[in-house]
Amino acid sequence: MKKLTLVFLCLFLFAALIGCTNSGGKDKIIEDGIVIQMKLTSLGGDNPDITRVTYSFEVWNRLGKSISVISVRPIISAEVFEKLVDPNLTLDVNIQLESNESRKISGTFQIDTKGMSKDEIAKLASLITQYKIVTEQIVGEK
Numbered sequence: 001m002k003k004l005t006l007v008f009l010c011l012f013l014f015a016a017l018i019g020c021t022n023s024g025g026k027d028k029i030i031e032d033g034i035v036i037q038m039k040l041t042s043l044g045g046d047n048p049d050i051t052r053v054t055y056s057f058e059v060w061n062r063l064g065k066s067i068s069v070i071s072v073r074p075i076i077s078a079e080v081f082e083k084l085v086d087p088n089l090t091l092d093v094n095i096q097l098e099s100n101e102s103r104k105i106s107g108t109f110q111i112d113t114k115g116m117s118k119d120e121i122a123k124l125a126s127l128i129t130q131y132k133i134v135t136e137q138i139v140g141e142k
Contacts, residue, residue, distance in 0.1 A: 056106035085110040
């Protein structure tokens with residue numbers, strides 16, 4: 001009985017020590033310091049052979065310091081990339097985002113959809129799942 005009590009006491013102390021070492025908050029790392037939210041993609045255009053893809057999203061700075069958003073580029077599949085009318089997807093933004101501030105960013109590009117059915121074109125609405133965001137920040141002591 002004493003051995004069983006001793007084993008439980010050791011397990012309790014071990015669990016308490018593990019909990020204490022993981023609960024420190026001084027060096028908290030902010031994950032996903034630049035957050036994308038409220039994504040929207042729409043398809044349209046006047047030419048039945050060319051589809052205009054319009055995208056917009058909110059970029060939120062959670063880094064704890066100001067940053068400059070230099071440019072944004074939607075990430076698309078190689079299959080869709082081959083259908084681009086203009087292969088330059090990079091959108092120059094050049095905005096300053098303070099800590100905990102968000103801004104709406106919007107852009108467009110065109111895809112050659114000649115010969116595609118309406119269903120195939122409708123599937124393109126979910127073609128953007130990620131964005132490459134180029135930022136700049138000042139690092140060092142003030």
